[in-house]
Amino acid sequence: MHRLLLSLCALLLVSQPAYAQDSDRARERENRDRIERLERQVRQMQRRVYPDGQPANTAGFYDEPVATRQSVDIMTGRVEALERQMTTLVRQSEESQYRLGQMEAEVARMRAAIEDLRSAPPPAPVVQQPVVETPVEPDDALSGDDADDDSTAAATPAQRPVAVIPITDPARLADGEEAYNEGYRLWNAGDNAGAIRQLTAMVEQYPGHPKASWARNLKGRAQLDANRPRDAAETLLDNYRTDPSGERAADSLYFLGQALMRLDQPGQACRAYDELAEVYGGSMRGYIAERLPAAMAAARCDG
Numbered sequence: 001m002h003r004l005l006l007s008l009c010a011l012l013l014v015s016q017p018a019y020a021q022d023s024d025r026a027r028e029r030e031n032r033d034r035i036e037r038l039e040r041q042v043r044q045m046q047r048r049v050y051p052d053g054q055p056a057n058t059a060g061f062y063d064e065p066v067a068t069r070q071s072v073d074i075m076t077g078r079v080e081a082l083e084r085q086m087t088t089l090v091r092q093s094e095e096s097q098y099r100l101g102q103m104e105a106e107v108a109r110m111r112a113a114i115e116d117l118r119s120a121p122p123p124a125p126v127v128q129q130p131v132v133e134t135p136v137e138p139d140d141a142l143s144g145d146d147a148d149d150d151s152t153a154a155a156t157p158a159q160r161p162v163a164v165i166p167i168t169d170p171a172r173l174a175d176g177e178e179a180y181n182e183g184y185r186l187w188n189a190g191d192n193a194g195a196i197r198q199l200t201a202m203v204e205q206y207p208g209h210p211k212a213s214w215a216r217n218l219k220g221r222a223q224l225d226a227n228r229p230r231d232a233a234e235t236l237l238d239n240y241r242t243d244p245s246g247e248r249a250a251d252s253l254y255f256l257g258q259a260l261m262r263l264d265q266p267g268q269a270c271r272a273y274d275e276l277a278e279v280y281g282g283s284m285r286g287y288i289a290e291r292l293p294a295a296m297a298a299a300r301c302d303g
Contacts, residue, residue, distance in 0.1 A: 031075035038082040045089040114170060166208040176206035180215050187218060192226040195219070213239060213246025221255055229262035250280040254288045257295055270301035 167173055179202040187195035199219040203212050216239035223232035236256040240249050253276040260269040273296050276284065284292075 027072050028075060031072065031079055034079050035075065035082065038079065038086060042082060042086055042089065045086065045093065048093060167206060167210075172206065173209065176202065176209035176211055179206065180209075180211040180218075183215060184218060187222050187225075192222040195222040196226070210247070213243050213248045216242070217248035217252045217255070220252060220259070224255060224259055224262070229259040233259040233263065244279070250276060250284040251288055253280075254284075254292065254295065257299065261295075261299060266299040266301075269299045270296065273299065273301055 167176065179198070183195050183198035183202055186192075186198055196219055199215045199222070202209075202215045203219075206212060209215075216235060220232045220236035220239065223229075223235060233256055236252040236259060239246065239252040240256065243249060253272050257269040257272040257276070260266070260272060273292060276288075276292065282289075
């Protein structure tokens with residue numbers, strides 16, 4: 001009986017390491033299967049993300065004649081690294097597809113807009129209202145008494161109707177936009193003379209451009225910055241009278257008032273401010289709406 005117990009103990013001592021080794025081999029086989037599956041998925045994903053054939057950044061299997069705790073831990077770490085890499089690749093692929101979808105939608109909208117412009121019938125010529133020659137009193141009126149401030153700012157209109165055909169060609173629209181932008185860059189850099197020349201040329205070359213109202217208004221502001229308030233007043237009033245529905249017509253009325261104040265004509269400046277508030281009301285830009293009350297106060301306008 002004593003010998004039998006000794007034999008059983010010896011058998012248990014021998015079989016325990018063998019059982020642990022079998023367990024390690026099973027984990028190794030499971031990790032190998034996971035690695036093979038993940039590496040196949042990574043290669044498939046890399047073929048989608050890297051169409052030029054960038055190789056997968058994976059190494060070969062860790063091969064040892066006998067499964068050990070160290071080899072199992074190494075394989076487990078590699079499996080976890082592959083799983084993280086797989087997650088990153090999937091996220092990058094989804095982000096790329098989303099951005100590509102946005103770009104395709106934007107290109108489709110641009111193509112549709114161009115096709116609409118090409119298929120639209122040519123617009124009929126638009127006859128503008130007569131243009132006022134000069135917005136201020138003659139030189140001798142500028143030196144008069146306060147009664148001159150209450151006189152009208154506009155002279156007799158000239159009988160020169162101007163026909164302007166709006167530009168619809170995309171190439172000319174882009175060229176006119178760049179011409180205006182160049183004038184703006186010159187004005188923003190302090191080159192008022194260069195900005196005046198550039199903006200004058202832009203209006204003459206692209207009279208029906210949507211930025212023509214912007215260009216005439218900015219030209220008036222450049223003349224005002226160059227201490228030429230009389231020229232500025234003429235340009236700004238011309239912009240308002242030529243295209244009262246232009247995007248910068250309201251701005252021109254405000255800066256016309258500023259030019260008239262430079263010419264020491266607060267009464268006429270108040271007329272410009274009153275017309276600005278009456279015609280454009282709440283549709284004027286916030287930049288102008290914020291400064292109008294102070295400008296009217298400086299001119300001592302009644303209302």
